Amino acid sequence: MDRIPILKLGHALLVTIQVDMHDRLAMALEEDLTQRIVQAGAKGVLIDISALEVVDSFIGRTLANIASVSRMLDADTVVVGMRPAVAITLVELGLSLPGVRTALNAERGMALIDRSVADVDGDAAAGATDVHDSE
C-alpha cells in the first residue's frame, strides 16, 4: 500500500493508521491530508491509532507535523484510540505531541470536532446578519 485512505465524515477527515508508517507513507499522508482539508473544507482531522502497539519518535513527530499543518489550514487534529502502553511510551520519550488533542475513541473525537465547529458557527451567527430572509 502506498497511500493511507482518508475518509470524509461531516466536518472531519478520518484516518485509521493500521500499518507501520515508513518515511514515504508518512509524507504521502501529510500531503494527502493537507490537500483534502482544503478540498473538503474540513474543520478537523481524526487520526485513529488504536491498531498501533508501538508509537516511536518518528510517528510521534509525524502526528505533531500533521497537527501543525492542519492548524495552519484551520483544522483541529484529534488523535483517538491511543493504547495505555503507547501513552506511557510517549511520555517516557518526552514526546508531548504539541498541538495534538486526544480523545478516548473515535466517537468522542468526532464530538470534539463537532463541538468546536458549533462554537465557531454560533459565534459567526451571533455576529452576522440573517441571510435566510428569502425564505
Place this chain on the structure above:
Amino acid sequence: MDRIPILKLGHALLVTIQVDMHDRLAMALEEDLTQRIVQAGAKGVLIDISALEVVDSFIGRTLANIASVSRMLDADTVVVGMRPAVAITLVELGLSLPGVRTALNAERGMALIDRSVADVDGDAAAGATDVHDSE
C-alpha cells in the same frame, strides 16, 4: 497486524480495509464485528475498501459473509469507496455481493445508515406511547 480496527461512530461501526486480507485476518474481522455489533447495539456496518486495488473472490465472499451475519444481528452492511476497476472485476467474477449495499463514499454510506435508523425510529415513535411524560 492481527486485527483490523473497528471504530464506533453514532449508530455505525466503521472498518477501513487497507491490507490484503488473509484467512485469519478475515475471520478475526468477522468475529470482532459481530461482537462489537452486539456490544455497541450498532445498526450498521460501514466497510471502506477505497484502498483496495484488487478484490478477489475471497474478499468478496468475506464481505458477503459479514453482511449476512450483520443482517442476523439487525445491522445493515454498506461497502463504500469501491474503485471502478474493482466493480468491473466483481461483476466479471460473477460476485454480486448479495445483502451488501454500496455507497460512493463514507459520508453517503453513513447517511444511508442514519436514514434507515431514522425510518425505524419514526415507525417506532408512531406506534409507541410517549415515554417523556415525566418532563
